[in-house]
Amino acid sequence: MKGFYDILHRKFNVCPPDCSICEEKCSRSGIKSVHLPKQQFHGVLTCVQCGEPKCIEACPSGALKKDEADGVIRISEEKCFGCGICSLACRFGGIYIDSKKRKALKCDTCNGKFECVEYCRYDVLKVFRSKPIRDLFQEEEILVSGVPVCAGCPMEIGLRTMLRVFGKETVVFTAPGCAASAITAKGFQPTMKVSTYGCLMTNVPSSMTGVKRYFQRIGKNVNCVAFVGDGCTSDVGFQPLSGAAERGENIIYICYDNEAYMNTGIQRSSTTPLGAWTTTTPVGKWGGKRVGPKDMPMLMVWHKVPYVATATVSHLEDYVRKLTKAKSVKDGMAYIHLLAPCPIGWRAPFEEALELSRMAVETNYFPLWEAEHGQIRITHEVKNPKPIKSFIRMMGRFSHLKDKEIQSFQKMVDERLGMLKGLARLSKKQKVIR
């Protein structure tokens, strides 16, 4: 599959001094160790197999080629005459010239074997294999290209990835909201290669119940998936969702949470965080929203559904694993709460949406966890959490917050994380919740 390649990861500046075993053992002379005791630097350097390689375009005989199967840039021995232009074009020191033999040398990942990694005893080099993720993906893209959502919206990646995992045997349910335009294209033209069902905000889980039960009766295994926003989930459509969860309907419910009614012009919803600006919680006298958000995924845990998880598109591997788990649930509802930063509503630059997602996880504003039958487990432990200020300062909706308010925000985040960790510890000890 194009674009999913194995990656050689090198830790920065953690090599032991005077160890160059990777360089010595490399039969291709494709990895270099850099030792500078004076500058206290000991690291390694190799080709990173870039996406848009300049060396390939610079080669005057077309000797370099990127293999689309594994993403590796290889040199054709018979075409290379060692002119050295590639070593000038590559700014990252990934290709070298043997001036005696007049040939270019570079890393070719030993055709996927990464021999240097086996020799490295200090855990500096590590391979990230793409196969585990690739195996979870279906070959066919179900969502067509050119989706009518705003520039930079991560919800679209979430939807696309979800369909990639669930495959063709899926019916997608949606309600008025941002995703409706991507799923039903406002009724103008089909955007998806599976059936879709446009419900009202108040009856998504009830409609799904009917459709899923019909499929169960005729003996067909079809995933019924809802892809709806936070307003529909936590406010308008909460009652039928709660009912369906309690009845144990075998449906998959994904809530993309952009923390307000973004589609209708940024009105507050019950997941809008404390202090955030929206058009219905103006800054003015009150300083944004006066109450904290509803903790929607935790509420679903207390409904005792088989599977609940939180996810972001910045941690796609984690999201894909959770989708796979949700797909395998057969005895009740699976609920995934996907954070989808809205550049427009959050007043952030378009290109920052992924970075916002990442920062939300790294500041523990939005911890990644899952609950299988009530057993909570944190799936992505943040070792050195960043202060919440670094997340808040990335967007305009919190720009009015003063340092004191940010401190109380931090306190709230810490408390929420403390509770989550406590529950996770408890789940580990004994199956108390069930």
Next chain:
Amino acid sequence: MIIGCGTAALSAVRRIRNITTEDDIKMVSREDYWPYSPASLPYLLSRKIAKSKIWLTGQNFFERMNVTFAREKEVIHILPNNHQVEYRKGGKEDYDTLLIASGATPIKLAPIGLDSSNILNFHTLKDLEKLGEQLKEKREVVIYGGGLVATELAIALLERGLKPKMVVRSRLLRRYFDEEFGGCIGQILSQKGLRIYSGGKVLGAESRKSGISLVLKNGTSLNTDLFISCLGVKPRIPVIEGNEILIKDGIIVNDHMNSSIPGIYAAGDVAEGRDFFSGKPGINPILPNAIHQGRIAGSNMAGEKISDSGWISMNVLYFFGHHAGSIGTFEYGVHQPQILREFSNKKRKGKELIFLGDRLIGARFLNINLDPGVILYLIENRLEIGSYKEALFQDPLNVGRWLMLQNEHEKGVILKY
């Protein structure tokens, strides 16, 4: 539509297809070959590589990129008002957006008394074939010019076992190296059998039955069988109707590679872009520059606004187990640079780094082990090297790599020193 199929044109196509898949792209080439790079010609001459191996793209490249490729179609006329181009062989064709990447043409020699049939060039595959044909019988070669192409040609002829002569107007590789560096390279080549006549402008020539006799400015007269003119290149610009387009030496382009007419772009040897250091327009007919400009032109043609940081002069030369390179500028105007230099003619080793303030602006080296691309990274990113100048000078390979890695790691954070 893209005029030309060289490096700049191919880079532009790749970039356009990265951004959009639907636009129709048509590429027209003047020559009747698949795309190749003139930089491979010396190696073809020295028989390091077979002709079948020099093609830049696989057969399916145009199919994969969904590009219509037409050969032997030379555009001689552009009609910007009608959005049309006219071919030499007749016929017109429409375009929406045009990229002129038609490359360069050899600078013509001032008349010295020889017919054009006696003057050979070294610029296209056809020139090479003609030269190869003549070399079958004739052994004596004079190369006129001292630039990089002339030097590479001389190296290729030496490697074929010939003893060429080189007539240089000022000195060898003037654009890239100073006297000491250039002189040392000249000495190495002389030992291999090259004779260099520097400071010798060809004043007159005569074609006789036995060969060609040349008279140089310093009074020397030379006899030879073949005379190859390698005086450099100048942009090959089709006639563009109307007088809205700005042309000095090449087509003057802005930071988006757009010429003074909206919808007409230029990239590569034909374009006169901004100099990285001075900001003044100028032509820089080298391969890495063609990729850089091609990519920018491609992005902007497909609707993504990307700005050019300017071109940097650079080149590397590998010959007989030696290597030399020159990156950046050596002209600093009124500023006071800090120059670190070490040169040994005996050891045939030398390096020179030029700093302006805390930043590296130029580097020259002969037989020094380093990554030229990494040095270029330091210049291009205007990295503040500060107190590590001496360390970089002592160990350009490792310190260069370290500075690059550190900057990539911290991205945007200025190094502490």
